[in-house]
Amino acid sequence: MELNEMSELVSVIVPMYNHARYIQQCLDSVYNEDYPNIELIIIDDGSNDESVEVAKKWRESHQGKFHRFHIETQENQGICKTLNRLVSIAEGEYIVLLASDDYLIKGGIEAKVSALKKNPQWLAVFSDAILIDPDSNIVSHSAIEYYNVNRYALQFTNLMAQQIIMFWTPPMQIMVFKKKAFNPIIGVGLYDETMCFEDRDMCLRLLAKQAYGFIDTRAYAYRVRIRQEVTPGVDTNSKRKDFHIISGKVFSHFSGINNLFLRAQYQSYVDRSKNKIYFYFWRLLMLILRGYYYFQLKYKQHFSQNAKYN
The missing domain is CATH 3.90.550.10 (Spore Coat Polysaccharide Biosynthesis Protein SpsA; Chain A)
Known part of the structure; x- marks a missing residue:
């Protein structure tokens, strides 16, 4: 060509x-x-x-x-x-x-x-x-x-x-x-x-x-x-470290659930060896936010599908 x-x-x-x-x-x-x-x-x-x-x-x-x-x-x-x-x-x-x-x-x-x-x-x-x-x-x-x-x-x-x-x-x-x-x-x-x-x-x-x-x-x-x-x-440790550092770098550029999740992701890494209570708190928060995401996604999909048939 x-x-x-x-x-x-x-x-x-x-x-x-x-x-x-x-x-x-x-x-x-x-x-x-x-x-x-x-x-x-x-x-x-x-x-x-x-x-x-x-x-x-x-x-x-x-x-x-x-x-x-x-x-x-x-x-x-x-x-x-x-x-x-x-x-x-x-x-x-x-x-x-x-x-x-x-x-x-x-x-x-x-x-x-x-x-x-x-x-x-x-x-x-x-x-x-x-x-x-x-x-x-x-x-x-x-x-x-x-x-x-x-x-x-x-x-x-x-x-x-x-x-x-x-x-x-x-x-x-x-x-x-x-x-x-x-x-x-x-x-x-x-x-x-x-x-x-x-x-x-x-x-x-x-x-x-x-x-x-x-x-x-x-x-x-x-x-x-x-x-x-x-x-x-x-190596796995270097990638895991950088992964969480990235979350700490960018969370302030997001709002709402995205900001909260990235902040929790970063803080869970910071607190993993310093304060186990905080570590588990951040991990639990991440789990809750993922659950909320799935809920709103399924909710949106459900009403989108219903709209097609109405």
Whole structure:
């Protein structure tokens, strides 16, 4: 397909680390996308396998498809610093984050870019995804269903925020951003480089600005690590600590039940070893708030269904 300069440029950014086994499948999916104006940017974060060699060899026979195809390497910096570097050199109006062991589903970029155009208040949009295992076998045809996310709630800004805050953080890989989302004045800023993982902090900042949307389509193949809780190289304790620190950082930007839940989540971590009574109080409050969320969700669903038949 010839490049169509009338379409806004989309930057597909790929943080790569030790994925020589998967990077060709990842890049093939970008090549097979039907969006006509793409730049592809890869930063290898200190891989010690043949990831860089595989990517460069692939570029030799495929780079003509792209507006620009850039590969660079660096010593290991971690995911947040690598993403910020990728964002800083991206030239597109829209940014697609693609993990080097995942792949795009054809048509997904167009669907998400179209949704962002139709909803100017959104700075980012996420979608459903299929889940694949390390051998690329399909684990589930729907991440939404696999993680027991209420699809109905994602249609409403307030319910979606509560669903994400209390139960599930969409992986950043299933999102498309407007480039201005990373502007600290008109957007939410770059990734916090003090964090050991990228998803939740960015997601909550977007929710706080009411600039986050959902489209009900499968646009991405996300590789899950069966029986492995966290990303390789990130220990469970560090992720748990950062998870609660994030809640403490952002709770003041929310109101009502969201503010209360995030505050309780943070305080339960602070008080876990200092004051067991307070710790159990905060945990109980979180349980009550989750129950209240389920009640209002079922109430809304019930009356929505009744309205259809009246």
